[in-house]
Amino acid sequence: MISCVKHLQKKYDLVSLNSDHLSVELPMVPYYIHKLLHSDKGSKLFYITLLPSKFKKSASNLKWETILESNIDESDWRTYNIIPFRCTQSTELRWLQIKIINNILGTNYYLHKIKASDTPLCSYCKTSNETVFHLFWDCNLINRLWKKIEEWLMLDAGIRVELNPQTILFGLKENRNDPLNIILLLIKQTIFRNRKYGIIPDQNYIFRICCQYYYVSKCIAFTTCSYDQFTKFWSSLHTLFA
């Protein structure tokens, strides 16, 4: 509240020099306070005043660019941050994706650093450090799994998708690809969960996990009278679960 008032004061001290803001009201109320008190947009004015207008890359964004050896636009980062909120209502999946984007997922490498794991090595291949990048892309065993997923999507849904580190880690940018973003998230969740067994999830297991999510979403759509939205959302992938 105080920060917002300070920002508005700075902004309107300059504006108030113009004659249209000089009308005097009694009791005397500064213009910026008047604007704040009489805003009919609720907290929107607070957001507009306090949020920086330009998106800036975070330290984790820059770290990912170093790991991936590529420059990612600010607008792409902004989209990547929105994708988990756009494509699913599951807080668990959203939280997983936020941890990936911020490179703070509790993999063996990071857990070992804080003495919470005996080994920093990958739970699957047991030869390299289990970083987020290794776990979801660099590991040979996981890489083979992504190839199978590409084939599955092509054969059963006729969708050709090129899974590269950026799409796997952060998702596909276009809204129309949100059903695929859910599938990618479910696979990443399964890979992360299966670490404790050290067994790579096979294609059938992943298919069952995706089916379960699809049919639960369908039930929710029936009960909330939003079946049309459900049908439209999954239009490109219905054949996968038919």
Ligand SMILES: [Zn+2]
């Ligand atoms: Zn590995």
